[in-house]
């Protein structure tokens with residue numbers, strides 16, 4: 532049996548008519564950059580996240596970068612985050628001219644270990660970015676308690692966590708700002724590049740609207756140095772059409788995750804992802820830990836199952852971040868999981884037969 536890692540085509544086919552109609556509307560009104568379709572999506576997504584404001588931008592990377600710029604992060608500042616994320620989390624910090632300060636993650640959660648946070652705070656710390664990795668929120672109460680005590684804003688990297696919850700609160704709604712990516716493979720994916728910042732802070736929302744549009748609030752009168760970070764009209768329309776389905780798509784992911792969890796519980800060599808007691812996980816990625824990750828990957832590939840690795844190299848060991856003096860051994864948990872994690876196929880349109888087949892192949896190997 533062939534099982535792809537992702538199947539964007541299956542989802543597109545299920546909503547093609549609706550999406551094509553939305554795109555045609557944008558074409559016929561020529562609202563290509565920003566405009567009414569982006570504004571409509573911003574209102575819908577803000578309400579989905581339980582936030583007052585949403586600012587549509589060009590990508591998840593822009594969302595993180597603009598959120599930090601909006602908070603005034605600048606050269607000489609430090610921003611605390613984790614080393615086991617997609618590189619964009621660190622890049623956003625570096626693009627402000629600031630230094631990422633990494634702290635290690637929890638062994639079961641793969642998210643920021645709050646016990647390590649306080650000791651990483653310095654007089655230069657200007658923000659903290661927990662990453663809701665794989666679709667599960669970081670331990671936000673513990674992180675926010677420390678951040679609040681020091682008066683440091685928390686920016687959530689919710690790029691993998693559309694619709695995830697922490698003690699009933701939606702990912703993105705807990706910090707001063709929540710950053711989302713709508714890269715096509717994300718739980719809510721555009722048909723191109725797009726991203727968004729959600730916030731309850733009206734002043735920050737106003738500043739972000741200016742920063743994403745060259746620092747202007749009136750055309751050609753520039754109050755700030757900003758960037759071209761606007762969302763495309765077509766992406767706004769596509770995202771509006773797709774947002775209606777997000778909760779049900781996430782529910783399918785959770786069903787597949789339960790199937791994997793039950794079927795693989797008996798495989799003693801594997802560590803299966805856990806839903807933390809505080810979390811509602813939306814399984815952007817379903818990653819198991821195997822002592823023989825490469826062997827398992829090859830066996831699955833040989834039986835037609837595509838897998839992924841998120842991520843093979845932690846950020847502090849990437850060439851782009853070499854020269855910071857953080858070699859092997861700096862962040863033991865992040866380094867260990869980078870060697871052991873294997874992401875299994877996970878998308879709403881997977882069938883029970885496919886998930887069951889994958890589990891059988893894993894049991895044959897381990």
Ligand SMILES: *Cc1c(COP(=O)(O)O)cnc(C)c1O
Nearest residue numbers: 590591592617619690691712714
């Ligand atoms: C996808 C992702 C980003 C970046 O989003 P883009 O839209 O690709 O720029 C940032 N952080 C995390 C954790 C991501 O998964």
